[in-house]
Amino acid sequence: MDKKVLIQDVTTLLSARLNITKKAAEGVFRSFFDIIAEGLIRDKYVRIKGFGTFKIIVVGERESVNIKTGERFQIDSHTKVSFTPDAFLKDLVNRPFSEFKTTILNEGVNEEVLDAADKTKDNLQPQEDITEREETASVSVPSAAKETEEEVKVEDEHAEVSEEETKMLIPEIVHSTTMSEAVSKKEDKEINTPQASEEARNEAPKEVEPGNATSEIPVSVCVPQEEKMEVAAVAQEATDAEISLPSVQPHPRPWKRIATFSFIVIIIIGVVGAILYLQKNKSPEAQAVQQTNSVRRQQPATQTQTADATAQTATQPRRNYTILLMQGVPEDAAKAHVEKMKKEGYTEAEVTKYNGNTAIVYGYYATYDEATAKWRELKDIPFFKNSLPATVKEESKNQQ
């Protein structure tokens, strides 16, 4: 980025633009500067419209001190060649910064505030660049002094400002993004900073490198226009900047993490639920229920007949209907309850298995209607308060 342009490059450019041979372009080139030199010698002043003005300046005598020995000595008067670019060239070169304008500062904003704001920027992730380091080294006043004297004083105060903010201009877009984001985030509420910082970002990347750094004064990314109005606010929040910035930066990432995490959780819940559901279904009684139900409803009549026949061989006829008093009770409690009922005269009460659960049933009936009829008689009795007529499952299948 800091390479020196060779004459050949420029002549190539010239010849391309003007459709003349490279040799001719080179010839023009050389005479260009020969004429400037001659003009300077002759008139001490050469003005080229669109380009600029070369002047010879006489620097008068002055006293100076030998740094090592401390002795004073005289610097003679001599001549300097100075060049002042024309407005046209100035604007061309300043394109990246063309949007910035001089703004009026509010009361209360002063150098201290600016310095404070920039000091916090120090703490922000400084990305390293060799040229940056050079700059950092040269930040101190001496570097400021290289500029014109008029700027020196102000430069002193801004030395730190410059140093850090230079980093923004370095063609590391990420970094400049960080910095300008830092500033911009602070002022987001107040102004359309993103626009400004974007400009700075977009235009700065190819920026003149602080590699020219041998000389310069790093430049800060200016907060354009309205932004500066809020510089006070920036400074106040400056301390927050370092805290908030680290969290600001990884902004996009937490969302990703949260999404993945919740996704995993949902999957786990789904799996667990499926397991539970399957467990329920897999119980032997459940299977029996499904099978026997279908069988029963097709042939209730025949079943009742055969049930009677088999009733004597089986412990008890089960392929019928009954009144279900309660289910899902512990066996001991069920048995105790049945005893109680029997004492009261309800001898048909019995403990059995219903849907895999220990249950208390009362009586066995050939048809559903019979069971219902009996139930109606009994339902007002406390024992039968929550009872209902139900279909009895086959005992043999129950025992699977």
Added chain:
Amino acid sequence: MNNKDFITELATRSNVSVKDAQKMVEAFTIALADSMEVGDSLTLQGFGSFEIKKKLERIVVNPATKQRQLVPPKLAISFKPGTSLKDKTK
């Protein structure tokens, strides 16, 4: 030597018309600006070098109105004469 003289001189030396010379100057200016923008300095052996420098933002006070203003940062061209030129113009 003002602009007109310069252009005329240039035209005669390179055997081109005055108009063409003017165009050449413009082309050169643009070429220079382009390289400046990319961050390269332009060195002309014997003549000098054109560098680009960043100027910081600074607070200025208008002495008349006592108003404080902020001058934004900018890029500027600086010229460093080469030895031959310095010798010539001593």
